[in-house]
Amino acid sequence: MEKIILSRDNIEKNREKILEAYAVPSKSSNKLPTPTKKQRKLLGMGRDRGTATAKYIRIAPRKVRVVANLIKGKSLDDAYAILTYTPKAASPVIAKVLKSAEANAVNNFDLSRDKLYVADCISNPGPVLKRYIPRARGSASSIKKRTSHVTVVLKERV
Numbered sequence: 001m002e003k004i005i006l007s008r009d010n011i012e013k014n015r016e017k018i019l020e021a022y023a024v025p026s027k028s029s030n031k032l033p034t035p036t037k038k039q040r041k042l043l044g045m046g047r048d049r050g051t052a053t054a055k056y057i058r059i060a061p062r063k064v065r066v067v068a069n070l071i072k073g074k075s076l077d078d079a080y081a082i083l084t085y086t087p088k089a090a091s092p093v094i095a096k097v098l099k100s101a102e103a104n105a106v107n108n109f110d111l112s113r114d115k116l117y118v119a120d121c122i123s124n125p126g127p128v129l130k131r132y133i134p135r136a137r138g139s140a141s142s143i144k145k146r147t148s149h150v151t152v153v154l155k156e157r158v
Contacts, residue, residue, distance in 0.1 A: 006035055011042045019043060049119065050105020050154040054097045056126050057090075061148040064090040064123035068150070076102060076116045076154070094121065094150060101152040111156050119155040123148050 011018060022045070026032055040046055057064065067090040071079040076098075083095040098118070105111040126147035132140045 006039045050101045052097045052101035053151045055149045060146040061123045061125045068121035071118050097152045101154045105154045115156040116154045120153040122151045
């Protein structure tokens with residue numbers, strides 16, 4: 001496999017060939033260069049999915065992860081039904097992000113709403129707010145108020 005140069009002219013000439021090379025999983029010794037945002041746009045990479053992110057949510061990531069794992073791999077309507085009837089604090093937050101990801105997929109990338117499913121739902125930790133509570137004999141204990149970043153990725157079923 002020859003070296004791939006990601007210049008604008010080369011991308012326009014050899015678009016299909018470059019996309020084929022990136023589609024095949026590569027060995028760690030023969031990795032392709034990571035394309036920049038501009039190069040990804042020229043190649044049309046990432047146009048098969050709709051994503052949305054909610055940042056700095058004041059719920060701990062492990063609590064959000066419980067709800068996020070319920071909807072992974074489910075169709076869009078099933079995911080909405082699960083979130084509606086799950087009595088957790090993270091449910092309305094994930095429902096809002098799911099609605100935004102759906103709008104991004106349908107409006108920006110012209111994906112069919114009926115074929116969409118939740119490909120991935122991730123809860124990453126955000127910054128931790130540190131607070132203190134007074135304890136016995138003049139001491140203090142720390143309280144960590146954790147935040148999370150929630151990302152939902154929707155793809156079309158083939």
